[in-house]
Amino acid sequence: MKGRIIILLAGLCAATPVLPQTATQKPMEMVRAAVLRVDKPSLPPISRLDTPPADLGFAGARLAIEDNDTTGRFMGQDFEALEIAATPETAAAELDKLLADGVGFVVTLADEEQTLALSDRAGDRALILNARARGDRLRGADCRFNTIHTAPSHAMLADGLAQFLMWKKWNEWFLISGSHPEDIALADAYRRAATKFGAKIVEERSYEDTGGGRRSDSGHVQVQQQMPVFTQRAAEHHVVVAADEAGIFAPWLPYQTWDARPVVGSAGLVPRSWHPALEAWGATQFQNRFEKLATRPMWDEDYQTWLALRMIGEAATRTNSTETGALKEFMLSDKFEVAGFKGQKLTMRDWDHQLRQPVLLTTGSVTASVSPQDQYLHQSSALDTLGIDRPETECKF
Amino acid sequence: MKSISTAILTSAICLGLGTPALANRVFVSNEKGNDVTVLDSATLEVIGHYPVGARPRGITISPDGKELYVCASDDDLVRVFNPETMEETHTLPSGPDPELFVLHPSGNPLYIANEDDNLVTVVDTKTHKMLAEIPVGVEPEGMGISPDGKVVINTSETTNMAHFINSETYEIFANVLVDSRPRFAQYNDAGTKLYVSSEIGGSVSVINPETQAIDKKITFDIPGVLPEAIQPVGVRVTKDGKKVFVALGPANRVAVINGETDEVEDYLLVGQRVWQMGFTPDEKYLFTTNGNSNDVSVIEVAENKVVKSIPVGQQPWGVVVAPN
Numbered sequence: 001m002k003g004r005i006i007i008l009l010a011g012l013c014a015a016t017p018v019l020p021q022t023a024t025q026k027p028m029e030m031v032r033a034a035v036l037r038v039d040k041p042s043l044p045p046i047s048r049l050d051t052p053p054a055d056l057g058f059a060g061a062r063l064a065i066e067d068n069d070t071t072g073r074f075m076g077q078d079f080e081a082l083e084i085a086a087t088p089e090t091a092a093a094e095l096d097k098l099l100a101d102g103v104g105f106v107v108t109l110a111d112e113e114q115t116l117a118l119s120d121r122a123g124d125r126a127l128i129l130n131a132r133a134r135g136d137r138l139r140g141a142d143c144r145f146n147t148i149h150t151a152p153s154h155a156m157l158a159d160g161l162a163q164f165l166m167w168k169k170w171n172e173w174f175l176i177s178g179s180h181p182e183d184i185a186l187a188d189a190y191r192r193a194a195t196k197f198g199a200k201i202v203e204e205r206s207y208e209d210t211g212g213g214r215r216s217d218s219g220h221v222q223v224q225q226q227m228p229v230f231t232q233r234a235a236e237h238h239v240v241v242a243a244d245e246a247g248i249f250a251p252w253l254p255y256q257t258w259d260a261r262p263v264v265g266s267a268g269l270v271p272r273s274w275h276p277a278l279e280a281w282g283a284t285q286f287q288n289r290f291e292k293l294a295t296r297p298m299w300d301e302d303y304q305t306w307l308a309l310r311m312i313g314e315a316a317t318r319t320n321s322t323e324t325g326a327l328k329e330f331m332l333s334d335k336f337e338v339a340g341f342k343g344q345k346l347t348m349r350d351w352d353h354q355l356r357q358p359v360l361l362t363t364g365s366v367t368a369s370v371s372p373q374d375q376y377l378h379q380s381s382a383l384d385t386l387g388i389d390r391p392e393t394e395c396k397f
Numbered sequence: 398m399k400s401i402s403t404a405i406l407t408s409a410i411c412l413g414l415g416t417p418a419l420a421n422r423v424f425v426s427n428e429k430g431n432d433v434t435v436l437d438s439a440t441l442e443v444i445g446h447y448p449v450g451a452r453p454r455g456i457t458i459s460p461d462g463k464e465l466y467v468c469a470s471d472d473d474l475v476r477v478f479n480p481e482t483m484e485e486t487h488t489l490p491s492g493p494d495p496e497l498f499v500l501h502p503s504g505n506p507l508y509i510a511n512e513d514d515n516l517v518t519v520v521d522t523k524t525h526k527m528l529a530e531i532p533v534g535v536e537p538e539g540m541g542i543s544p545d546g547k548v549v550i551n552t553s554e555t556t557n558m559a560h561f562i563n564s565e566t567y568e569i570f571a572n573v574l575v576d577s578r579p580r581f582a583q584y585n586d587a588g589t590k591l592y593v594s595s596e597i598g599g600s601v602s603v604i605n606p607e608t609q610a611i612d613k614k615i616t617f618d619i620p621g622v623l624p625e626a627i628q629p630v631g632v633r634v635t636k637d638g639k640k641v642f643v644a645l646g647p648a649n650r651v652a653v654i655n656g657e658t659d660e661v662e663d664y665l666l667v668g669q670r671v672w673q674m675g676f677t678p679d680e681k682y683l684f685t686t687n688g689n690s691n692d693v694s695v696i697e698v699a700e701n702k703v704v705k706s707i708p709v710g711q712q713p714w715g716v717v718v719a720p721n
Contacts, residue, residue: 067535070515071556074534074572282554282578285494285512285536292513310555317557317574339555339577339597343647344625374623382623 060302068313160359427710541582
């Protein structure tokens with residue numbers, strides 16, 4: 001079916017002048033970008049359902065380029081995104097090659113440390129679009145002018161969840177965080193969200209990663225013994241908030257806690273940028289188009305990569321330009337807005353270059369809610385109730 | 398309480414009619430219910446629910462009232478029904494994922510937006526043959542046609558353009574960049590204005606069809622409603638061109654615009670997530686589909702007043718009223 005359409009389309013394009021005058025008169029101008037994914041060797045995830053696909057992020061890039069090119073036909077613009085899978089050791093050299101090649105936009109799918117290193121290495125030679133790292137320091141003390149973030153920050157995700165919990169009047173939290181630095185950073189975001197929205201963290205525990213408990217080790221056999229004991233005799237609480245960015249323990253918490261309390265955060269009700277079950281706001285056809293192309297559901301990294309490249313395409317359409325400097329300037333201006341299938345326009349925070357976006361609160365199979373919750377108002381944008389607002393930013397460009 | 402007031406309202410309407418109004422059938426496609434709810438435009442009662450295939454969205458009827466067309470999006474075809482019996486008579490090849498379409502004023506051909514494949518498909522309603530596939534922007538949705546039938550408009554939601562297509566040569570001769578997520582295109586009957594709604598941009602562009610220039614952008618401001626919730630979708634213009642109705646999605650309002658000045662004059666509270674609208678032939682009533690409250694609001698056009706809400710099926714999407 002798909003093949004038939006492609007052939008037909010190609011036939012139409014070649015045989016009859018279906019394209020508008022502008023596209024045939026003007027030579028196509030190229031916008032070049034790359035997606036640089038830095039894969040760290042790691043253990044398999046707790047659930048085999050969470051095994052990252054080989055084309056993680058790249059599939060999102062392919063859809064974005066298809067979308068941009070379709071629009072580009074009317075604008076005389078052509079888009080490309082090179083796909084590069086690197087290791088922490090080869091990432092810098094791969095970036096150097098792209099910079100030497102004159103690629104002006106690099107979408108990175110890397111951890112915090114690698115993202116920061118790539119930003120600093122690129123300097124003013126390329127715009128970095130961070131489509132994975134969620135750490136708040138990249139938008140705070142370690143922010144960089146040449147870097148924009150399509151991945152939501154820990155603070156945005158934590159605030160999105162906190163608003164929902166406050167609406168539920170579940171304001172007493174039992175916070176369990178992992179022992180990895182990214183877990184500790186995420187736990188900080190939950191502490192901040194609790195203060196911001198008036199929740200109380202009544203108990204905190206740290207789950208040490210001793211290398212056990214994963215599927216590859218003993219799996220559910222040990223967990224059923226460990227988790228109830230680990231969560232025993234906590235102060236009276238409404239919910240368990242899990243801060244497990246490293247993916248060591250949180251999926252084992254639901255149904256295994258000592259007290260019958262819901263789990264939220266890294267398991268249970270999870271705040272994220274995308275969910276393959278989202279159907280509102282035209283998301284159904286977006287999911288359909290992605291699934292036809294990738295033959296799998298869309299992950300957050302695919303969405304965030306798609307968004308990064310769509311931002312470039314949108315800037316090229318609106319400015320009628322393919323010049324890197326002009327596109328960068330427009331993307332960072334208050335005139336910029338992009339539609340992202342989340343029911344409202346997404347815009348750029350000028351104080352830390354974080355893209356404003358709603359946060360989906362998801363369970364395994366559905367999008368249960370979307371934040372900001374209606375009750376939380378803001379003088380400039382309700383989306384700024386999520387994450388670090390202008391007066392509190394530590395970012396100095 | 399609500400049902401009592403509705404009942405009073407309904408009886409008031411019925412009493413108010415000295416002579417029985419001409420009854421027309423109103424057809425509402427229910428996207429998640431896979432059926433069409435048929436209403437009676439005089440009694441404002443439900444006549445019945447009829448299965449029409451998978452994910453029905455766009456819905457329209459032939460000028461002679463003999464054929465009802467439904468985009469069965471997930472069946473990848475247009476199903477055609479006898480509007481009286483609601484029996485399927487035949488199907489039309491539509492291309493993949495048909496979402497919305499527009500009929501040539503003569504009743505033939507049908508121009509269909511294929512949302513997943515960036516195409517507009519042209520189908521002959523008499524021979525049931527596909528006449529052309531026209532590549533357009535990403536996520537084509539809105540379909541409009543000039544009153545003289547010479548220009549077909551398609552809006553593409555992710556490309557953010559209104560594409561002007563010559564209906565004889567199938568060539569795109571102009572592309573107008575509008576605000577984010579254009580959903581709907583509607584000419585006034587005089588053919589002097591083209592209204593294009595932008596769902597995420599929150600505006601309606603008023604385009605001069607001659608020059609393809611945007612003469613004005615209508616924006617909306619409703620006290621107590623978050624600006625993000627104001628998402629214009631469906632547009633309908635009265636035959637005299639004096640009133641333009643714009644459905645504002647999750648703002649749960651229909652805006653009433655002066656078709657001469659293009660200024661907003663009123664906001665009418667309707668059901669939740671209002672998307673598409675349809676007039677009765679006498680323009681006494683305008684029906685709106687409210688996807689989140691699973692009902693249809695009935696607006697009395699002369700009074701700018703919502704007079705009734707009628708429960709229909711699951712996630713009502715489109716609506717059309719029989720011409721006779």
